[in-house]
Amino acid sequence: MINTLYLPELREMLVANDQVELKIFCETLHPSQTAQFMEGLSAADQWNVLRATDLDHRTDIFSYLDWERQIEILATQPQDEVAEVVAHLPADDRVDLLDEVPEQVVEQLLRILPANERRDILRLRQYPEGTAGAMMTTDVVRLAQSSSIREALEELSDSANDLEMVYYLYIVDDDGYLRGVVSAREILTAMRHPNRPLREIMNTDVIAARVNDDQEKVAELVAKLDLLAVPIVDQSGRFLGIVTHDDVIDVVLEEATADAHQMGAVQPLEAPYMRTGLLELSRKRGIWLVILFFCSLTTAFTLEHLENELLPWMVAFVPLVISAGGNSGSQAATLIITALARGDVSLKDWSTVVGREIRMGMLLGGALFFVGLATMWLFPKVSSLGLMAMLVVPVTLNLIVMAGTLTGSVLPLIFHRLKWDPAIMSNPLVAGIMDVMGIIIYVKVATLIVPAVV
């Protein structure tokens, strides 16, 4: 929602070129709020507002602007000015941003940026999307093992303003290997002994992730250990950078959204819904609609094949019995897929899971048997055929719910075992599989218990 509260005043200040008032506007509120109040302005006007304040405030507010707006500013405003802001952004956010900007703008910017920043950008850009490397920042305090508490404090004091994460200090040896970590908390506790070397207080049992690790793995590590940041090392153990807690929340949300999309039979979107183009959206939905259509074709063939065994009164209940199978299957699949994603269930639990779901299927199937039987009185055409005919739908419901529960729980486990994403076993796909099973069970039950009616 665009906040228009300050827009008239802002426009007036811009027209009057009132640098004093603009500076006050930029420096009074939290940068996220300042960015929000500026939303209604054009990219050029936003940049003119930001010009009124110093580089720190300018970069902070810039980083809270809409993603598209950041990209637009980079592409349209004077290159030497925006380069300053780019150089000042946290290393990981900077790379994410440059990934979205047209390549020629990136090249121009790279030429203007200081050598350090340029090297850093080029290095981080080489890590594939979705890996620890692509999430990490290289702005971090590195100290030698011989450094003292005093030196660490001085280093913290000097660099606190420029770094994204000052709450851990990493101790590396001459070859760049990570030897230990000290938290700012520990430095603060130890500051009464300023001459002690860091070596004596550092934690040597450092938990690190590798640069090629999946971002989900890094997020799990941070979430499980309640860390503010996790160090990232290369294949040989050399220290490269860190991934910070705020990026982890983003990854957790991103992965949960991707899982939800898959479970709803949509290929995960790369950008938010409103920012995804209609063509891409239709591709990501269309592919699954067509796959599921071919699943349903199997159902049509099955039904056509069993046509003669399907008594006329049974037709009305086809959607009822197949949807009961689909629903119980979706429920089981949803539970197992989310439990696998959260680490609540792992492969060695398979027998427990299957045992539970069998009992679950019996309970739920039993419940639907009785509900189904009770409702048969609502259909005089069926109840007039006698008890055996009335039993066809309830018995089918019982069996199909048991089959659905078991199928929905076993398929994600099998997918997980094969190292495929269990979320591909989307609810509609499970439902599609249960459709075919449902029709076969329905017809078999009918031919078994009401031969007299045929």
Add this chain to the structure above:
Amino acid sequence: MINTLYLPELREMLVANDQVELKIFCETLHPSQTAQFMEGLSAADQWNVLRATDLDHRTDIFSYLDWERQIEILATQPQDEVAEVVAHLPADDRVDLLDEVPEQVVEQLLRILPANERRDILRLRQYPEGTAGAMMTTDVVRLAQSSSIREALEELSDSANDLEMVYYLYIVDDDGYLRGVVSAREILTAMRHPNRPLREIMNTDVIAARVNDDQEKVAELVAKLDLLAVPIVDQSGRFLGIVTHDDVIDVVLEEATADAHQMGAVQPLEAPYMRTGLLELSRKRGIWLVILFFCSLTTAFTLEHLENELLPWMVAFVPLVISAGGNSGSQAATLIITALARGDVSLKDWSTVVGREIRMGMLLGGALFFVGLATMWLFPKVSSLGLMAMLVVPVTLNLIVMAGTLTGSVLPLIFHRLKWDPAIMSNPLVAGIMDVMGIIIYVKVATLIVPAVV
């Protein structure tokens, strides 16, 4: 997975009562790893291992043990000993833990705990589950406005060891109102001017949440602003405590899992899948299975009512056309529900969303029309009836996909408008609604375009 690597050694140390080795075991690794290596031991043995180390290590490792195991230790080990650990746990974790322990154990523990901790627990326990109050911790540095940088540094140095979050200091006035916040980073930067009062460097524009706010709202705030902690105030603005980043990751995961469960037509579980009892699990699934069953009953009534208009060859395609509607509806609902939950779409976007989904429905419906038409040649019974008969299923597919896309996107928006949880519009429920619509459209299309065949 239980790690059995150290179990034999641990058991030997326990039998030999080797305090030195046990102490080394407790203090060498990251507490989460130590806890993992102890998983295979009984509660009593675990407690005996923990006894070998100091209170800090003991509390850290204890907090990484399985939740059930922590509860078991509290309930079975000597009360005065466990009370020490309880008093040492972070205030928010402690309250969550005590919520799970039998009430009589809590009362015994409360009697032994120091008065400060006791008051704190009783206060935090009064906030309802799911609110900011229930998530918050009261262990935090509070300083007066007149304090100097030096005093702040000393306070940090003294309390760093005992607090969960030392990276922000909160400045309160004599009446307990929050006046400002200073980060440890800012203190570190300013430490060369030790006599400056905090008043001069503190940020006065503090973003705080209210104690009754929903936990989801607090999590969004922390995620959006990349904060390490957010202050919590009471209705009149008095400072009560903070919610820290690690608890926010937990809430984000919890809410995403609850949404996924609802979208799969399962009432959200309160505990992980493996820890939820079969009866509770069957209740949370059964209630939706029965609701969805009654939805499907409507389909059965509709089909029975339209029986005479449903030509015999059309029966085989009933599941095909209704599942296409259900699938396109689930896709749209999934996208809109996740976009609403992530804040990517809000109510004022409704016309954009509806416009997009109408175009989406035309694209996807058009695609299924052609796919459907092509497959009709696979069914000689239909293709022998001529082109008009062959058009019935494809035209129905086209219309039902358009209807499904629109319904699946509009229903979550309506639910959101009514301030109900849009995720209640689960995929199976959308599919159930589309079943009825699908059958009506199917029959109408047939009577309109193939009157000659009737």
